Amino acid sequence: MGKIRINNMQFHTYNGVYPEEKKLGQRLEVDVELNYPIETKVHDDDLTTTIHYGHVYEDIENFVLTHPYNLIESLANNTLAMLTSKYPQATGIKLRIRKYAVPIAGVFDNVEIEVAGGDEQ
Template identity: 65%
Template sequence: MGKIRINNMSFHTYNGVFAEEKKLGQRLQLDAELSYPIEQVVKHDNLKETVSYADVYQTIEDFILTNNYNLIESVANQLLAKLLNTYPTIQAITLRVRKYSVPIAGIFDNVEIEVSGSQDNDH
């Protein structure tokens, strides 16, 4: 099974539990890994034989910029469902959502949530 990956997509969003997060916003970064049978399906160097990652990126950007949640877990789950429904030829999807401005007293780079789903699962 082939993989199409779109890595390190960055968006300024207003997701979060705290009022400051909802008012000031912060950067979310996403990776999307799309499982698609590239080896069997892409035979003629034709975009119609594959998944347009430009379209997938646009779907992700539109979703992220128009939806706000308290939890990045909800962002990940709802986006996963949206992508699986929008692109039924994608066999499975793994999303990683990273949040950098987390109000935790400690030293770390980010908090990351990872979710996966497939067309075989209920989503």
């Protein structure tokens, strides 16, 4: 099974529980992986036979920039639902969202949420 991946998309969003997160916002990174039978579907170098990853990027960008949530878990679940609805030809979709400016007293790189949907996860 082929996979189409877009890694480390970066967006400045206003997700979070605390007022300062909603006011100042923070950087989120998003990775997406779409399972698609490239080996059997793409033979003629025709863009219409594959999943247009430029459109996938634009759909994710538009969604995360216009749908603020308290929880990145909610953002992840709802972004995944949008993608599975919009790209039914993908046999599975995995989405990861990383949040860097997390109001936790501790030393770590980020908090990451991963969700998956579709027939093949």
